Each structure stands twice: as C-alpha cells, then as structure tokens.
Amino acid sequence: MSDLASSTYVAAAPNSEKAAAADQLKKELADRLIALIDNAEARVRSMQKKAATKFTRRQSRLAQFAATRTRVNRIINDRLGVLMSQSQFNDGQLTHSDGVGCTAGAKCNGSTTTVTFPTSAARQKRMEFSFDVFHDSDVDNAVVEYRLQILPVFVKFVSHDQLAISIDDQTDSDVVAWVDAKLVGFVETYFDVFFHPEYQxxxxxxxxxxxxxxxxxxxxxxxxxxxxxxxxxxxxxxxxxxxxxxxxxxxxxxxxxxxxxxxxxxxxxxx
Structure with missing residues (x-):
C-alpha cells in the first residue's frame, strides 16, 4: 500500500506543476490584455478631453464669430443704404437670410444679404448680387463672399470674390473698403450693361x-x-x-x- 501511495504522489506532482504553469500563462495573457485595454481607455479619455477642450474653444470662437458677423452685416447694410439711396437703385429689393456655410449636423451660423433689381424701363435685365458671411472650418476667420448674377452675359465683370478676416480683428476699415469696392464694381457693371447694344x-x-x-x-x-x-x-x-x-x-x-x-x-x- 505504501508503495502504491508513493507512486500516486509522484505521478500527481508533474500535473500540478503543469496546471500552475498554465495558470501563470493565462494570468500573463490577461495582464497583457488588461494593459492594452487600459491603454485604449486612456487614449479614449485623452481624446475626450481634447474634444471637450476643442468644443469649448469652438463655442467661444462661434460667439466671437457671431459678433463679427453682426458687425460685418451692419457695414454691408450701411453701404447698401448708400447705394439704394440713389434714384437708379432705389427699387432694389433687400432680403436677409440665416443658415449659410453649414455642414451636415452642424449648427448654421452664416448669413446672406441679397439685393435684387427687377426689370424696369431703365433696366432691361434683372440683376442680383449677394453678400454671404460665414466662418472657416476652424472658426479662425470670417469669410465675406460676394456674388453677382447677370444673364445673359455680354460684358466682363467680377462675378465672385471673397474676403477673409480674423474674428479677433475688430477694425472695420478693411471690410468697409472691400464692400465699397464691390458696390463700385457693381455700379460700373450696371452701366456697362445699360450702354451695351446687346442688352438694349x-x-x-x-x-x-x-x-x-x-x-x-x-x-x-x-x-x-x-x-x-x-x-x-x-x-x-x-x-x-x-x-x-x-x-x-x-x-x-x-x-x-x-x-x-x-x-x-x-x-x-x-x-
């Protein structure tokens, strides 16, 4: 009996060591997996923190852009008032709309001011131009976009132009000069059309x-x-x-x- 017990003990020892070794390998695997998971979770937390910081900055920049947009639109409306006070242009129809320069799922922050001049005894073709005010993707700059539409086209004219201004810049001089140049260009084009034989x-x-x-x-x-x-x-x-x-x-x-x-x-x- 003692010999049998002894042989059984000796046989069981290697199996126990194998089991312990297997358990150790599984623990090491688990540790490696946990380390990877912890690292991934840390990366997610870092990304979330950066996103929150970026979102907070963006919200602050959007508030600045809103103020810039209001200021630019005030300049545009003031200068349009000068244009439309002239007898040749006092029949212009002014419209304003919001929601320009948006991407899918994003809040709309831009705006459009459009002036339409209908056909009349002195204007044989309908003419329309607009100023869009929106921001770039990082909300660092406000973009003012000018578009002029005349159909059919028999004269050369600037149909599209843009001005980018930092939303941190609170000066009006560049915007005023640019808008004035667009309005002067429109009036020049208007009279080019007025005197062009193909239109008349x-x-x-x-x-x-x-x-x-x-x-x-x-x-x-x-x-x-x-x-x-x-x-x-x-x-x-x-x-x-x-x-x-x-x-x-x-x-x-x-x-x-x-x-x-x-x-x-x-x-x-x-x-």
Whole structure:
C-alpha cells in the first residue's frame, strides 16, 4: 500500500506543476490584455478631453464669430443704404437670410444679404448680387463672399470674390473698403450693361424730332399723344415737338432710317 501511495504522489506532482504553469500563462495573457485595454481607455479619455477642450474653444470662437458677423452685416447694410439711396437703385429689393456655410449636423451660423433689381424701363435685365458671411472650418476667420448674377452675359465683370478676416480683428476699415469696392464694381457693371447694344437692342425707339434711334431707357422725356407713346432723346427735341406736334406726328416715319445711337459706352475710368 505504501508503495502504491508513493507512486500516486509522484505521478500527481508533474500535473500540478503543469496546471500552475498554465495558470501563470493565462494570468500573463490577461495582464497583457488588461494593459492594452487600459491603454485604449486612456487614449479614449485623452481624446475626450481634447474634444471637450476643442468644443469649448469652438463655442467661444462661434460667439466671437457671431459678433463679427453682426458687425460685418451692419457695414454691408450701411453701404447698401448708400447705394439704394440713389434714384437708379432705389427699387432694389433687400432680403436677409440665416443658415449659410453649414455642414451636415452642424449648427448654421452664416448669413446672406441679397439685393435684387427687377426689370424696369431703365433696366432691361434683372440683376442680383449677394453678400454671404460665414466662418472657416476652424472658426479662425470670417469669410465675406460676394456674388453677382447677370444673364445673359455680354460684358466682363467680377462675378465672385471673397474676403477673409480674423474674428479677433475688430477694425472695420478693411471690410468697409472691400464692400465699397464691390458696390463700385457693381455700379460700373450696371452701366456697362445699360450702354451695351446687346442688352438694349430690343428696346430701341426713335426721337420724332431728331430722328435718332436710341434705347428708351435713355429718353429725356416721354409723351402720350393720340394713343401713341413718344420718346424724346433731349429736352430740346421735346420742346420743339410741343411747338408743332402735328408736323412731327405726320413725319415721324420718315426718321426711322435715321441715326442709331447704339455704340458701347462705359462709365469706367481708365487707369
């Protein structure tokens, strides 16, 4: 019996060592896995901290941008007020909308100011331009974007331009100068269109006194006589007509082959 017990003990010892070794290997594996998990969790916490810091900074920058946007829009509206106080542009329709420059799932922070000039006796084509105010991806700069639309296109003009300003910059001079330049450029383009024959050719009339063919938008005077609309290129021709209307009404048709005033004229100053 003692020999049997002894042999059993000796046989059990190696199995116990193997089990202990296996347990040690599993513990070492668990330790390695736990270390990796801890490291991953630490990285996530670091990322979360950075994200929170970035979010806090972004919220602060968005508040600064909102103030900058308000300031820029005030400048734009003030300068548009000067433009639209001119008789040629006082029929402009001003609209303002928010929600420009947004990405999916993000709060909209930009805005658009649009001015539309409808067709009229003096404007044969609808014209529209706009100023967008939005921020870049890091909310470091406010971006002011200008767009001008004229169809069809027969003249050269700047249809698109941008100005980037730091939202930390509280000065107005650069914005004022840039907006003024855009409005001056628009007015230059407006008169290029006004004097361009391709835009005016379907609106030509003849002065019954002078026999000159000219765009009706350039008429100095307009008279309604015997159910007819007469356009006078100068005040003098209108006065002369008033002295003897029957004479000119009887001879209007003979002037249809007269001088045509349709050359391209530009108000742009040459540099």
């Amino acid at each position: 050719k379907s609106h030509m009339v003849t002065d019954p006194v002078m026999g000159i063919s000219f765009p009706k938008a350039m008429a100095s005077s307009i008279r309604q006589t015997d159910g007819r609309t007469l356009y006078f290129f100068t005040d003098e021709s209108c006065r002369q007509f008033s002295e003897d209307p029957s004479y000119y009404l009887g001879t209007t048709l003979r002037f249809n082959h007269g001088i045509k005033l349709h050359g391209t004229v530009s108000h742009r100053r040459e540099s």
